[in-house]
Amino acid sequence: MVPRRCVYIAALFVSISYGFQLRSATKTRASASSSLLRLGADHASTFSLLNADDSSSSLEQALQDASKQFENLSIGEIQRRLVQEGVWYQKKQLDEQEKVSFEYDSEHMIASPLERVPACISNLHVQTKLSRASAIDCENRNYRITIQGTADSLLSRGLLAVVSNVLNEQSVDEVMQLHAERLAEKLHLRQALSRGRNDGLAGIIRVVQNQVQTLLSDSDGSANALSNEQLQPKEQDKSQIPCIKQAPTAALLLSGGVDSSVALHLLKRQGYNVTAFYLKIWLEDELAHLGSHCPFEDDILMCQAVCDQAGVTLEQVSLQKEYQDRVISYTLQEARQGRTPNPDIMCNSRIKFGCFYDAIESRGFDYVATGHYAQVVRDESSNQVRLLRAPDPIKDQSYFLCALTQAQLQRVLFPIGHLQKAEVRQLAEEFQLPNRHRPDSQGLCFLGKVKFDEFIKSYLGDKPGDIIDALTGEKLGQHRGVWYHTVGQRKGIGKVLHPLATSRGPWYVVAKDPERNVVFCSNEYDETMFHAPRSEFTVEDIQWFAESAPVSDETGSCRLVMKIRHGPRLVTGTLILDDGNRSGRVCLDDKDGGLAPGQFVVFYNGVECLGGGVISERHWTQFLLTVNRDFIRESRDVYNDPVALLR
Secondary structure, X not given: OOOHHHHHHHHHHHHHHHOOOOOOOOOOOOOOHHHHHHHHHHHOOOOOOOOHHHOOOHHHXXXXXHHHHHOOOOHHHHHHHHHHHHHHHHHHHHHOOOOOOOOOOOOOEEEOOOEEOOOOOOOEEEEEEXXXXXXXXXXXXXXXXXXXXXXOOHHHHHHHHHHHHHHOOOEHHHHHOOOHXXXXXXXXXXXXXXXXXXXXXXXXXHHHHHHHHHHHHOOOOHHHOOOOOOOOOOOOOHHHOOOOOOOOXXXXXXXXXXXXXXXXXXXXXXXXXXXXXXXXXXXXXXXXXXXXXXXXHHHHHHHHHHHHHHOOOEEEEEOHHHHHHHHHHHHHHHHHOOOOOOHHHHHHHHHHHHHHHHHOHHHOOOEEEOOOOEEEEEEOOOOEEEEEEOOOOOOOOHHHHOOOOHHXXXXXXXXXXXXXXXXXXXXXXHOOOOOOOOOOOOOOOOOOOOXXXXXXXXXXXXXXXXXXXXXXXXXXXXXXXXXXXXXXXXXXXXXXXXXXXXXXOOOEEEEEEOOOOEEEEEOOOOOHHHOOOOOEEEEEEEEEOOOOOOOOOOOXXXXXXXXOOOOOOOEEEEEEEOOOOOOEEEEEOOOOOOOOOOOEEEEEEOOEEEEEEEEOOHHHHHHHHHHOHHHHHHHOHHHHOHHHHOO
């Protein structure tokens, strides 16, 4: 449940950021019949949503008033307006003590249960109430409509708010004549909404019309006088889930891509009873102001097509709030501190194999399967699960799984982990998957086509500061914020340097000081003086899959294979563990391109992934103290205390 003050803050933020106030759609009551007749005469040729006989209706006027909100607005402005509508709609529900179902006198009101809108790509539920004021209205079936509902995204909630403003207090006859498929066009929303959103908007109207028809089919309404508990959306009946006796059950995370789709078919071929789940973590509300297309709409449609072909049930699980709290907050905190976050690693440990486990805990699934390129081996003697690299070095994703716990690994299945990517593509052709020609996704899963810098800017903004030569102390230029740069970066740094400095390049980012808001660069990155900070570092927060750390030699060190970042490149080096085995010092055999603080290092013994940890800032702090102590002392008093820096 979202705390009320969070919604108030969100509403204030939206109003300030976008610089416009909410303009609620006004409605003209049916009692002003003479005024409506005059309006109908002026606009009879404009609206064909209603039959010709009803062109002077109050519903027509409500549609016209609602459409004025979106006239002459750009696509981005319309999306922002809908998000703002969603914020205020949620606030209104909280002000009404978060009542979702209607409480009513069955003698004067009848109401439907909350019903999911099937055409909508969001989890959107709608409920319709019909009310009458007198016995005469009852006899004439002269009902007025009120609708409300819930949605798991602000944009969808905004669409619900617009429809609610238009339909509330309208007559049943008028609403039943509404053409659902043409509503988006008449509200000037069609171009701003994706196919899934347009279908969802029309779906709201169709569900409302079906609910009205069902309510009116019962002449006395007694069958519809449901309790508040009955009006809540019902969870899926577990007894209706297809089950193969004695067959192990697997909850498969389906993304809409080829890998997870092939994984689904392989599980079925192996005899598993599979239920597919699509996780909604796309930040559509937070990124709507960037004008970004929401990629999960196409993904959900593709997932449904894959499941229809395989005869598998598809369910959606919304974990957007959890993703915001556990992954985005981590990403922003790390970036603000000048570190390099890895949201994909956090998404796996905290969401896909964390919150999702919690969401389906009561369902009793034996395993959770994904389309990751990695392998698991179950050691019966020790009751431990070992994580292995995939044979495809380019696609191997064991790096992104380094933060999982042994308990999480116990329930994991990776059906395609033993295959090469080319073999997965061949299987997709063999299975004739509807997405077999779909390209692989690139970039961070929650950003879609939005660039990471744009995402960071939307949260942290710009904070200009100096770019300093790490060796001489010379000012080279001005950056827009330390969070836009990472250690080892070369590409793009020239854009923020003075022209004379650019000519002396190439320049590399070698360190950052978020407290002083300074980015340190050097054009001597390949020289001997940088060998130590590029090959030696402190690693913190190490997590091992096994109960104990790797066995060390008599010196307390162990030789390991490592990955500094995702990709095929493996490096070798020595790990010297501190007491407790949760931190230590790494000495690589060869220098690396950029040991960025906050970045993960993952340890391997051959093909087995042992665990991983986070690179500390200490190695770069020590370097700056060593090579430029005079400059640093003048620039920052705290640098006079090396011990404080290295804590």
